[in-house]
Amino acid sequence: MSAPGPSADGPLPAAPAGSAPPERDPLHFASARCSLGLALVAARAAGLAAVLLGDERAGLEAELARRFPRHPLLPGGPAFEPLLAAVLAALENPGEPQDLPLAPLGTPFQLSVWQALRSIPPGQTLSYGELARLLDAPKAVRAVAAACGANPLAVLVPCHRVIAKDGSLTGYRWGLDRKRALLAREESIQAAPESTLGGGGGDGRQAVSWWADDV
Numbered sequence: 225m226s227a228p229g230p231s232a233d234g235p236l237p238a239a240p241a242g243s244a245p246p247e248r249d250p251l252h253f254a255s256a257r258c259s260l261g262l263a264l265v266a267a268r269a270a271g272l273a274a275v276l277l278g279d280e281r282a283g284l285e286a287e288l289a290r291r292f293p294r295h296p297l298l299p300g301g302p303a304f305e306p307l308l309a310a311v312l313a314a315l316e317n318p319g320e321p322q323d324l325p326l327a328p329l330g331t332p333f334q335l336s337v338w339q340a341l342r343s344i345p346p347g348q349t350l351s352y353g354e355l356a357r358l359l360d361a362p363k364a365v366r367a368v369a370a371a372c373g374a375n376p377l378a379v380l381v382p383c384h385r386v387i388a389k390d391g392s393l394t395g396y397r398w399g400l401d402r403k404r405a406l407l408a409r410e411e412s413i414q415a416a417p418e419s420t421l422g423g424g425g426g427d428g429r430q431a432v433s434w435w436a437d438d439v
Contacts, residue, residue: 248294249268249295250268250296250297251267251273251292251296252268252300253288254300254305255284256308260379260405261279261402264276264284265300265307267300268295270327271327272307272327274292274376275311275376276398285297310324314380318382318409319346319347337355337368338377340355341355341383341386347411349387350385350386351389352365355368378397382406
C-alpha cells in the first residue's frame with residue numbers, strides 16, 4: 225500500500241471509478257511498540273482510520289475487526305512503514321504540528337465531537353460539559369462523552385484532554401495510566417493556537433472534509 229497523502233490540510237487524489245465506498249474500502253494496518261505500549265495503525269485510501277493503543281497485538285487486531293466489521297483488513301507490508309513511523313513520531317511528540325492525513329469514519333455527531341477535540345491545544349483540558357457547550361449542545365454531555373469514548377484515533381484526536389468537571393481524569397478508552405502519562409507529557413508544552421473547526425455532511429458513517437477529502 226502506498227502511504228496516504230499529502231496531508232490533512234490538503235486534498236487527496238480522488239479514487240478511481242468503481243472503487244469501494246468509504247464504509248467498505250480496505251484498511252491496511254501494522255503495529256509497533258512505543259512509549260504508550262503497543263500502537264496499531266490502520267489506514268484507508270483517504271488517510272488514517274484508526275490508531276489503537278494496548279498491550280497485545282491479538283487484542284488490538286480484534287478491536288480493529290470489531291470497529292470495522294465491513295472492511296477488508298490487510299497487513300500493511302513494507303510500503304506502510306513510513307506512515308507507521310510518522311504516526312509513532314506523533315504519538316511521542318503530541319505537541320508538535322501534525323502532517324498526517326486523518327480520515328476517521330463516524331456519524332455526523334461523532335465527527336463534530338472529534339473535530340472539536342482537535343481544537344484543544346496541548347497542555348490544556350476541557351470538561352465534558354465545556355466540550356458540549358463548545359459544540360452548542362450543552363444538554364448533550366453524555367452523548368459527547370460517548371463520542372469521545374468511540375474516538376478511533378488515539379492521541380491524534382486528543383480525547384485524553386477531556387476530564388470531569390471536578391478535575392478528575394475519569395475514563396479513557398486506552399487506560400487511565402496512558403491518559404495520565406499523556407497529560408503529564410503535555411503539561412510543559414506551551415499551548416498552540418486553536419485549530420480551525422470545519423464541517424461535515426452527508427449521512428451514516430462518513431469521512432469529513434476537514435480531515436482529508438473522501439474517496
